[in-house]
Amino acid sequence: MSGLLEGKRVLVTGVLTDASIAFNVARIAQEQGATVVLTGFGRGLSITRRIARRLPVEAPVLELDITVEEHVAGLAGQLLEHVDGLDAVLHAIAFAPESVLGGKPFVEGAWSEVGTAVQVSAWSLAALTRAALPLFGEKASVVGLDFDASVAWPSYDWMGVAKAGLASTARYLARDLGPRGIRVNLVSAGPLRTMAAKSIPDFEKFEQVWDGRAPLGWDVANTEPAAQACVALMSDWFPATTGEILHVDGGFHAIGA
Numbered sequence: 001m002s003g004l005l006e007g008k009r010v011l012v013t014g015v016l017t018d019a020s021i022a023f024n025v026a027r028i029a030q031e032q033g034a035t036v037v038l039t040g041f042g043r044g045l046s047i048t049r050r051i052a053r054r055l056p057v058e059a060p061v062l063e064l065d066i067t068v069e070e071h072v073a074g075l076a077g078q079l080l081e082h083v084d085g086l087d088a089v090l091h092a093i094a095f096a097p098e099s100v101l102g103g104k105p106f107v108e109g110a111w112s113e114v115g116t117a118v119q120v121s122a123w124s125l126a127a128l129t130r131a132a133l134p135l136f137g138e139k140a141s142v143v144g145l146d147f148d149a150s151v152a153w154p155s156y157d158w159m160g161v162a163k164a165g166l167a168s169t170a171r172y173l174a175r176d177l178g179p180r181g182i183r184v185n186l187v188s189a190g191p192l193r194t195m196a197a198k199s200i201p202d203f204e205k206f207e208q209v210w211d212g213r214a215p216l217g218w219d220v221a222n223t224e225p226a227a228q229a230c231v232a233l234m235s236d237w238f239p240a241t242t243g244e245i246l247h248v249d250g251g252f253h254a255i256g257a
Helices: 021-031 044-052 071-081 111-135 157-180 201-215 224-234
Strands: 009-012 035-040 059-062 086-091 136-144 182-189 246-249
Touching: 009 021, 021 035, 021 086, 021 224, 035 044, 044 059, 059 071, 071 111, 086 111, 086 224, 111 136, 111 157, 111 182, 136 157, 136 224, 157 182, 182 224, 224 246
Parallel strands: 009 035, 009 086, 035 059, 086 136, 136 182, 182 246
Antiparallel strands: none
8 A cells, every 4th residue: 555645755844853743744754655855954954964864764954044045046956966856845944032932021022033033934934935846846735834823822922923924924825826736734733842842931831721621632742643734734635725724733722711
């Protein structure tokens, strides 16, 4: 029986540890028959290369700082050294300076820091998609990692604004790229103990709320359900789904306080 991504070529960003959603997307994608290429940047590049050895098949790691236009423009050329095209991309890129994550009153967020959060966490989805466009065929799938931005969360502050921007960016990309056969969707996971979570003050408050409200329960240490959803969206099993936010949060989003 062939795998869900048999023969597909997949680019995965954001792998820093083997506990991340991105790592498990890469692992499951390989198990489902895909050829996987990873990206990393800066001091994390060597870490990503080391973590890549823990995959079922060691994946090549390309340098990509999404804020550097030369990296974005050169990504397709780098990829062609390893694959002859792309069928799916995982956007797992987000960052906000500590000072705009509950460090001071929300209203005092400086544009220099807020702008960084928006650029890296929202605009980057369009930049990564643009970089991948030359390698897409008649159909392709772009999947991004989201966190519910429909409400204001404790300490999430300007990252919440950036995630709202990410959701809007995905919808506009879905609008413009649908005629080219490119689907753009997001997976909104519940709180998980990843590297990103460590930068959020009072992260345990998220855990406490989820534990009491998610009807299916929620395991903050298990990234596999979110990764499985990403792989499913990359596959051909969602051919008519785009501009969607798929919640993988134990059902938390559907239950009132």
